[in-house]
Amino acid sequence: MRRSNLALVLRHLRDAGSRSRARIAVETGLNRGTVSSLVTELIDRGLVREGDVQRGGSVGRPGQTVELDGRGIGGIGVEINVDYVTAIVLDLTNTVVFEQRVALDVQALTADAVLDAVTDLAVRALADCADKGMTPVGMTLAVPALVDADTGVVAFAPNLHWRRVAVVAGLTERLTERLGRPAFGVRVDNDANLAALGEYAMGGRAGTPDLVYLTGETGVGGGVMIDGRLLRGAEGFSGEIGHMPLNPGGDLCGCGRRGCWETMVGLAALLRMAATPDDPVCDPSLDLEQRLAVLSGRADDGDPRTLEAIALVGAALGLGASILVNVFNPRVLVLGGYFASLGQYLLAPMLSELRARVIAPDACQVDLSTLGFAAASRGGAHVALEAVLDDPTLVAVRHLA
C-alpha cells in the first residue's frame, strides 16, 4: 500500500511538475500527513527534492514545493541497428546524461561479436553512471526485430540476419563477467516500439494519444500509440510495416520477398538511387549521421541525382504512409531515422502523395522527429526508468533523516 502510494506521488510529480505537498494531497486524494511522510521517504531515496517557495496558486496554501529529482537514477537504453550501436543514459527527468554511438557493420559480424561491442558500450555507460554517482535501475536493448520480450530473445531480425538470438542472456552474461551480476533488469524490445514510446514520452509531440512513428534506417520500422498505449498485438509482433507489398515484381527484400515497401524507402534504396556503391556515403563503417549530412549537403548544392533519389523515396514514403494513416487515423505521424535527417527535402513529395491518398478530411499532421536516431535508445532508457516509477523502493534510502 505504502509502495503504491510512493509510486502515485512520484508519478504525479513527474507528470504534473513541481508543486506543494498540500497540492499533491488535494490532487491525489491522499491525506496531508501521508503525503508529507511519502515525500520525506522519496527525498531520502534521492527521487524528489525541495524546490522553490511558491506563493499564490489556485489550490491550497502557498508553501515549499517539491519536485522530481532523480539525478541519482539512471535508465539505460542500448540500440543495435544495422549500421551502428548506441547507448544512452537518462536520469529520472528524462535528461540525457550519457550518449555514445559507434558505427558498426552488424551484417558483417556474428551475433556474438555484436554482443561484445554492445557490452563494451554498456560498460562505458555504466562507468559513466558510477562516475556521476548514479544508480542504474534498468537497461533496455532496442533491436530492429520481432522480439519475444518475455524470454529476451530476438525471434527474427531480417536486416541483421539474426534468428533466435538470446540477446538478454548474452548481454547479461557478458556484463556479469566484466562487472559482476547486474543489480538491475535487462530487457529487449522492438526498436520502433521503443522509439514510439520515446516520442510519446519526450518527443516534439509528447503526450499525443494517437501517434504513429515511422523510422527509416536500413529497414523501415513502425510503432503505434493508440489512446496513449503502445500497440503490441497478440504476440508482441505488431508494427511490421516494412514489408507491405507495394511494388509488385520490384526489388528483392531482406525478407526474401519482392517489392516490399522497405525496398522503396529503406536507406539502401535511397543510397542505390543517390550514389554509386564506392561512394563513401554507402560505407557502413562510417558514421551514419555524417553520411546523411553529406547527402543533405549535395541536395543543398542542387545535385540532380541526389534530389531525384530523395523525391522518389519521398513519394514512396507518402504512398505507404497513406495506408497507415487510413488504417489508424492518427493525430500525428512522426518521421524518424533518416526520414528526419533528410526531412527538409523528403517532406514535400511525401506530403503530396500522402494527401492525395488519405481518405479522411484533414489528414493528420506529419512531424519530423527531434530525437533522430536516438529515439529508440531514449525510449529504451525511459522504459528502464519505469521500474522505479512503479516501485520507488527499488532505490535504496541514501540519507538517514
Add this chain to the structure above:
Amino acid sequence: MRRSNLALVLRHLRDAGSRSRARIAVETGLNRGTVSSLVTELIDRGLVREGDVQRGGSVGRPGQTVELDGRGIGGIGVEINVDYVTAIVLDLTNTVVFEQRVALDVQALTADAVLDAVTDLAVRALADCADKGMTPVGMTLAVPALVDADTGVVAFAPNLHWRRVAVVAGLTERLTERLGRPAFGVRVDNDANLAALGEYAMGGRAGTPDLVYLTGETGVGGGVMIDGRLLRGAEGFSGEIGHMPLNPGGDLCGCGRRGCWETMVGLAALLRMAATPDDPVCDPSLDLEQRLAVLSGRADDGDPRTLEAIALVGAALGLGASILVNVFNPRVLVLGGYFASLGQYLLAPMLSELRARVIAPDACQVDLSTLGFAAASRGGAHVALEAVLDDPTLVAVRHLA
C-alpha cells in the same frame, strides 16, 4: 451508486451467465443484502428472471439461480449498404427476434429516397417489437462511410456517393412523423466497426481480444479490436483499408484513385471477372445472398471462369490481409460479407498468399464469419443495448413487487 451497482450485476449476469445471488455477491464484492435488493429491482424491470435451482458448485450454498432475461428489451440495428438495407432486433441476450433485408440499388437513389426505405424498415422492426411486447432501447445505423458519430453525420461514403448526409437527423425526423418522437437514442457508426463489435460480442470467435474483421461487399471494410477495445483513431476515421494502393496503374476506384485494394477484391471486381454485365449475378436489384449462392453453385459445378475469378480475388485478399496481419498481429482475422459466403473457395488462395507474406511465425488464425451480412446490423443492435447495460433504470419497472 445504486444505478452503477444495478449495471454491475446486470453485466455480470450477461457475461458470466446464470448463477445464485450468493455467488454474485462473492464475485462482485457487493454484500448479499444489496445483491438481493438489486436483483429484485432488475427482475421488476424485466431484465433478470429466476432460473433453475442449482445444487453444489464451488462457491456459496446451492440455491435459486437468476439469469439475464431481457426478452422485453429490443436493440435495433439498421444497415445501409450499396445493394441492400437490413434491420435486426436483438433482445438483451443478443438473440435475434426480427431480421429483414431488402435489396436496394442505393447508388441509383437519392439519400432522401434511401432514408425513406430505411424508415419503412425501421418502422416494421418497431412494429414487431410492439407486437412482441418489447421496449426498443436504441437504434444504430451502420453505413459504409467515414462517420461523425457525435453529430450523426455521414461525412463521406464513396460507394454510396454520399457526402455530408445527416442520417441521424433524417431518420429521426421521419420516425417522428410516422410514430411520434422516438423515446430511444438513434446513432450512426461505420459498418465495419459495428461488425467488428458484433463479432467480438457474438461471433464465432467472440471475446478474442485482438481481432481484425474484414468484410467484402462493394467496398472492403475493416474493423479492429485491440485488447478488447475498438480502434477508432483520433477522429473516428480508422480502419479505412479499402484504398491501400496495391496495384499501381490498376483499375479506377470509387474514391477516384487507381489500383486501390477494393478494385482487386471488392464485389465489383469479382463480378467483373466472373460474369458478363448482363448476367443476373450482376443485378443489384436481386438479393445479394441469392446472387452469391448462384456463383457458389457455379464453383461447385467446376465452372472455370468462376473458379479463376475467385482464385484471383483470394490471392489479392491474402496480399492486402498480410499488411493488416503484419501491422496488427491479431489473434484472429474474421472474414465477413461475401468473403464468408464464398469462403469455401476463397480461403485456400487467400491463406497461401497470406502465409507467404506474414513476417511473424504462426500467422494468426483466419475464420469465416458466422454472422455473414448481418454482422454490422447485429453489432449496431448490440451497441444499442449497451445503453441499458450502462443504466438499467432506462427500462421502467413493469411489475410492482
